[in-house]
Amino acid sequence: QFLPETSNIPCSTAMRIRTLLLQAQFVICGSTAPSLNGAWDYIIVGSGASGIPLADRLSESGKSVLLIERGEPSSGRWGGMRRPTWLEGTNLTRFDVPSLYQSVWAAEEGINNTGIFCPDIEAPASCVLGGGTAINAGQFYKPHPRDWSTMPPGWRHSDMKSATRKAFTRLPSTTTPSKDGKSYLTNGTNIALAALTDPSLSDPYQFISVNEHPELKNHTVALPEYYFSKGERHGPMSTYLVTASKRKNFRLLMNTTVQRALRIGGDIIGVQTDSSSGSAGHTGTILLTPRTGRLILSAGVFGTSKILFRSGIGPLDQLKAMQRSEDGPDMITEKYWIELPVGTRIDDAPAVYMAVKKADLETYPWEQIWYKNSTDKDVRKYLEKRSGPLAEVQPSIAPVFWDEVKGEDNRTRIIQWTVNSGSTKELGTVLLFASTLSTGKTSRGTLSLTPDLKLTVTKRPYFNDPGAHDFAALLSSARSLLPILTNIPNATLLFPPSSDPQELEKYLRETIATSPTLSSNHWTSSTYMAASCTDPLAVLDASTTVCGTTNLHIVDAGIVNSVPAANPQAVFVVAAERAAEIILGLG
Numbered sequence: 022q023f024l025p026e027t028s029n030i031p032c033s034t035a036m037r038i039r040t041l042l043l044q045a046q047f048v049i050c051g052s053t054a055p056s057l058n059g060a061w062d063y064i065i066v067g068s069g070a071s072g073i074p075l076a077d078r079l080s081e082s083g084k085s086v087l088l089i090e091r092g093e094p095s096s097g098r099w100g101g102m103r104r105p106t107w108l109e110g111t112n113l114t115r116f117d118v119p120s121l122y123q124s125v126w127a128a129e130e131g132i133n134n135t136g137i138f139c140p141d142i143e144a145p146a147s148c149v150l151g152g153g154t155a156i157n158a159g160q161f162y163k164p165h166p167r168d169w170s171t172m173p174p175g176w177r178h179s180d181m182k183s184a185t186r187k188a189f190t191r192l193p194s195t196t197t198p199s200k201d202g203k204s205y206l207t208n209g210t211n212i213a214l215a216a217l218t219d220p221s222l223s224d225p226y227q228f229i230s231v232n233e234h235p236e237l238k239n240h241t242v243a244l245p246e247y248y249f250s251k252g253e254r255h256g257p258m259s260t261y262l263v264t265a266s267k268r269k270n271f272r273l274l275m276n277t278t279v280q281r282a283l284r285i286g287g288d289i290i291g292v293q294t295d296s297s298s299g300s301a302g303h304t305g306t307i308l309l310t311p312r313t314g315r316l317i318l319s320a321g322v323f324g325t326s327k328i329l330f331r332s333g334i335g336p337l338d339q340l341k342a343m344q345r346s347e348d349g350p351d352m353i354t355e356k357y358w359i360e361l362p363v364g365t366r367i368d369d370a371p372a373v374y375m376a377v378k379k380a381d382l383e384t385y386p387w388e389q390i391w392y393k394n395s396t397d398k399d400v401r402k403y404l405e406k407r408s409g410p411l412a413e414v415q416p417s418i419a420p421v422f423w424d425e426v427k428g429e430d431n432r433t434r435i436i437q438w439t440v441n442s443g444s445t446k447e448l449g450t451v452l453l454f455a456s457t458l459s460t461g462k463t464s465r466g467t468l469s470l471t472p473d474l475k476l477t478v479t480k481r482p483y484f485n486d487p488g489a490h491d492f493a494a495l496l497s498s499a500r501s502l503l504p505i506l507t508n509i510p511n512a513t514l515l516f517p518p519s520s521d522p523q524e525l526e527k528y529l530r531e532t533i534a535t536s537p538t539l540s541s542n543h544w545t546s547s548t549y550m551a552a553s554c555t556d557p558l559a560v561l562d563a564s565t566t567v568c569g570t571t572n573l574h575i576v577d578a579g580i581v582n583s584v585p586a587a588n589p590q591a592v593f594v595v596a597a598e599r600a601a602e603i604i605l606g607l608g
């Protein structure tokens with residue numbers, strides 16, 4: 022009798038909700054966190070680049086905030102356990118040491134990466150506390166003004182000033198993460214910098230400090246900026262999460278996967294959860310404060326889309342497919358589906374490489390760091406002083422440079438290049454130039470949930486734009502780089518195989534057609550934010566409220582409508598700061 026047919030709420034939960042609703046008229050928001058059987062003012066799903074800053078800001082208000090994370094603890098500070106032998110006896114894990122970043126890709130014996138990437142997502146999405154910020158390379162760039170140009174009013178560059186200031190006050194960036202303030206193994210950096218800024222070039226790149234001048238992305242070069250600090254991974258987990266956790270009205274729940282939002286029509290009343298790790302997590306329902314509670318999805322481009330689909334929110338064909346999946350019996354009745362274009366215009370920066378072989382290049386055996394022991398001199402320097410090469414994410418990521426290219430469609434596209442120095446048995450020592458086409462690109466893709474509940478990219482968001490202007494921009498930037506590469510002393514071109522411009526175009530076309538993935542892991546734009554829900558592309562409006570609902574919000578990479586000019590996570594932290602201002606203003 023109590024449950025209307027518009028709900029997807031298990032009957033077993035109904036009595037608890039009824040009791041809470043009856044109590045609601047007497048409840049004054051408390052300053053301590055309720056138990057998991059109580060009701061929460063804000064439930065935030067996902068503890069990544071956006072979820073953690075948002076949780077901290079919302080908990081400042083005194084309202085109760087529950088942050089739910091499907092993964093295990095990562096950093097030692099939060100109870101993480103994964104570490105190589107040389108970190109045993111310390112409070113650090115593999116996630117805390119910048120130079121162990123590379124080990125997340127390792128398939129070697131002794132390195133257990135199981136469960137770090139989400140097993141149900143085709144792209145490499147992190148599924149541990151901290152999300153991408155626990156495992157990524159830590160590059161942290163102030164947003165370019167045009168990063169906000171595809172956003173609705175309230176989210177444009179001029180609206181983001183206070184949010185940007187707040188984010189970079191909590192997370193200042195540095196070009197020298199080592200505690201002694203020095204840079205290590207700079208040979209590759211110096212070679213690339215000398216080649217790019219060579220005064221004998223007709224148009225040398227201009228060296229800048231990129232976080233002082235985020236707007237300068239045309240033929241500029243910089244040292245990478247990181248949020249690492251004093252030789253350790255810094256970031257949201259060691260700043261925002263620390264302050265949030267000191268508040269009595271905040272609780273972090275790990276090892277718990279949110280399956281779906283429980284709703285009565287467009288009103289969200291709570292979430293259904295499943296423990297991701299036996300008794301370590303929570304299985305059941307967790308409820309919002311009746312009438313005033315808000316559910317915020319910060320589970321990333323893929324995680325949030327999955328929760329929306331499972332909650333009966335998404336494109337009709339996707340929801341129909343879900344109905345036939347193992348989730349079908351638990352789905353909300355078709356009559357109450359909310360049809361929205363979730364995942365229909367996803368974005369990511371495609372990564373395409375050029376490289377030179379250079380026998381005299383000095384490199385570091387990064388892949389061996391895991392297997393070092395505590396007598397190794399670099400290990401000692403790290404453990405005793407948080408300094409030396411192991412204090413850096415990978416000193417070989419340097420420098421970073423940008424080009425702007427105006428296309429025949431009158432759009433200006435930005436191409437970022439990141440230089441890596443490394444070596445392999447087959448190729449020898451190599452300077453690798455990785456391009457990522459970003460701001461201004463128009464190619465878009467789609468994602469879908471398969472019947473066995475795996476998220477896949479069904480159309481890649483790369484080089485599929487009418488007129489092929491995205492490819493023309495990449496080609497133009499690569500062409501201007503080619504003579505610089507061929508000028509590097511003692512170096513020979515590796516790819517493209519020759520300096521003939523025709524060969525370059527052929528090489529780029531072949532790479533794009535044949536690469537199994539072109540992803541740079543800079544996914545955005547799965548849930549389009551429009552000025553209002555009358556826009557046919559809208560999944561949410563500028564208040565971050567999902568269309569057709571009263572209290573369901575999204576705050577993560579998915580709400581940024583196009584891929585940012587540089588590595589994107591700072592943009593998502595800034596977006597979370599802005600979202601907190603807006604959501605708190607909703608009351």
Ligand SMILES: Cc1cc2nc3c(=O)[nH]c(=O)nc-3n(C[C@H](O)[C@H](O)[C@H](O)COP(=O)(O)OP(=O)(O)OC[C@H]3O[C@@H](n4cnc5c(N)ncnc54)[C@H](O)[C@@H]3O)c2cc1C
Nearest residue numbers: 067069071091152153157159160279321324578588589590
């Ligand atoms: C290997 C790698 C390297 C990268 N390097 C950089 C870099 O150097 N600089 C940069 O700017 N960007 C980098 N990125 C990208 C950056 O990390 C992401 O863009 C960013 O983390 C996205 O933030 P988010 O808040 O949207 O989601 P995420 O940070 O992915 O956080 C989402 C969180 O939600 C959790 N979650 C998902 N589903 C559920 C559910 N159902 N229930 C509960 N919890 C759930 C996940 O476990 C995760 O913790 C990198 C990405 C990868 C994969």
